Amino acid sequence: MEIFKGLPSKKREYMNILFRNCTEEVKYYMSVVEIEADQTFIKAGEECKYIYIVLSGKVTGIEWPMNEKSYYFKDFGPGDFFGEIECFAGMDNYRIDILSSTKCRLLAIPCVYYMEWMHMDVDALYMRTQENMKRLVMQTAEARRYLFMEGKDRLMVHLVRKYEQKQPLPEKLELKQTRTRISEEVGISMKTLNRNIKKLEEVNLIQLNKGKIVITKSQYMIMKKELEYYVNGENVF
CATH class of the missing domain: 1.10.10.10 (Winged helix-like DNA-binding domain superfamily/Winged helix DNA-binding domain)
Structure with missing residues (x-):
């Protein structure tokens, strides 16, 4: 897809395979948004309305533990997804804040149409489940290492x-x-x-x-x- 042409080659190839059978609703309702640096585009606790994919720039994940002290735990870049894990888990609200570290271009897909697509496309569902499991395992290890x-x-x-x-x-x-x-x-x-x-x-x-x-x-x-x-x-x- 033309929209992914700016991604690194491996991620561009991955996206083209992932989206090859996406629904017409996803194609119609997805949109590209541009945000300036230091803008929070996902806020913990707010309703999950969109799944975002970073097309360019860097973003930072921010946890808010029980003591309300923020924890800036990781930077992410082109090809990374946000809001997807919450949808897969059946959660109604975003779990973490996501802040733009630099000026960014994001692909925004309404959650309802994204999940309808995942229910219909077993290959895309497998690809995203595999990536999300890998990401969760790595983040758990990184967070544990950081704490020590x-x-x-x-x-x-x-x-x-x-x-x-x-x-x-x-x-x-x-x-x-x-x-x-x-x-x-x-x-x-x-x-x-x-x-x-x-x-x-x-x-x-x-x-x-x-x-x-x-x-x-x-x-x-x-x-x-x-x-x-x-x-x-x-x-x-």
């Missing part, structure tokens, strides 16, 4: 994510976020955040400019490498 990370490692995860949201990757990035916002997104106290900012500055993984965090491309590459060691069980810190 020390504050410094959590902060590095955040800084790497923010750096990678800028495409193409810049030679240097200055975070515009306040420290209050960073502590909320990382899920650590302000005291812990300030202590770990100082640690990263001491080992030359970040610089500070009037209190703002500055990251160079070489520093980003080192942090990304360190996090790969952590994930593989070889934490060198």
Whole structure:
């Protein structure tokens, strides 16, 4: 389908196979929407009306646990679906917030027509069930690993994510976020955040400019490498 031409080749091929037998209702009612950065287009608790597919840009998932403290848990990009798992589970409301990290183009499909299609197309249903199970398994493992990370490692995860949201990757990035916002997104106290900012500055993984965090491309590459060691069980810190 022409609408998927901007996706990476493997994802474009996947979408073309998935949508080859989609219903006329899906084709008629689906629409492309464009949203600016830092816009919440799915809010936890609201009624599931649309399933969204990212065509371009990056978005971030935000959990709201029992203590109402937000948890920015993962970035997603072109080819990722949102609102679908809730529909498959028979849930009436969205479970998490989804925020645009960059300017995005999204394909919006009304849930009612999407689910009618899934009931009729066994091949499409199998493809989406397989992808959703894979995604849930990976997210559970990632969330468990994140919970056991020390504050410094959590902060590095955040800084790497923010750096990678800028495409193409810049030679240097200055975070515009306040420290209050960073502590909320990382899920650590302000005291812990300030202590770990100082640690990263001491080992030359970040610089500070009037209190703002500055990251160079070489520093980003080192942090990304360190996090790969952590994930593989070889934490060198």
